[in-house]
Amino acid sequence: MIVTGGGKTTRRYQEAAKKIVPLSDEDLDWIGIHSTHLNGHLIRTIFRDYAHQKVLTHYSEKEEIEEPITVGAGWKPGHSTDFDSVMFAQLYGSDTVVNLSDVSYVYDKDPNKFADAKPLKKISWDDFRKVVGDVWVPGDNLPFDPIACKKAQETGLKVVIMDGHNLVNFENFLQGKDSEGTVIK
Numbered sequence: 001m002i003v004t005g006g007g008k009t010t011r012r013y014q015e016a017a018k019k020i021v022p023l024s025d026e027d028l029d030w031i032g033i034h035s036t037h038l039n040g041h042l043i044r045t046i047f048r049d050y051a052h053q054k055v056l057t058h059y060s061e062k063e064e065i066e067e068p069i070t071v072g073a074g075w076k077p078g079h080s081t082d083f084d085s086v087m088f089a090q091l092y093g094s095d096t097v098v099n100l101s102d103v104s105y106v107y108d109k110d111p112n113k114f115a116d117a118k119p120l121k122k123i124s125w126d127d128f129r130k131v132v133g134d135v136w137v138p139g140d141n142l143p144f145d146p147i148a149c150k151k152a153q154e155t156g157l158k159v160v161i162m163d164g165h166n167l168v169n170f171e172n173f174l175q176g177k178d179s180e181g182t183v184i185k
Helices: 007-020 025-046 081-092 125-132 146-155 167-174
Strands: 096-101 158-163 182-184
Touching: 007 025, 081 096, 081 146, 096 167, 125 146, 158 167
Parallel strands: 096 158
Antiparallel strands: 158 182
16 A cells, blocks of 8 residues: 655645645645645556556545455645545555655654764654644655654554655565655654
8 A cells, every 4th residue: 555645746746736825734644745746646657557446535434355456646735645644544454554655764853954863673653643743734845744653652553654765665564674754653
């Protein structure tokens, strides 16, 4: 199960729109949601021979899926696709979400601002939520959405954050071998 985020596409569209007119958080969220749908269709097309025929965008009812790959995208305003991933995992019975990001680890403080920032290999949900806070802001670039954190903690889900550019590392993780990343549980 792959849930696509909006990434740079979202931020570019949000910034372009903000230059023209003030936007509400809901408007910003919808721009992000539609960006995730575009990215989801790209991924589903790449995996066309193995993927479910449509990108899932609602996580309230389980669909019957026979294909080995299912692609999901944004659902509704108020959270990011991190939350959608948590909902997807809960709906389909997974106990782990892997968030492929642009960082290898979560750090004890912002590594872009502090040279002494230390990578965290493991962190509890309580401690992690102190880092990301409790409020969702559209377009935020956090290791994991605060609303998703709350839901993941409530459901006992494990989240692993790792660098999505390092596919060998991701493969090692999938095979149960040593890998780089932060485990949150």
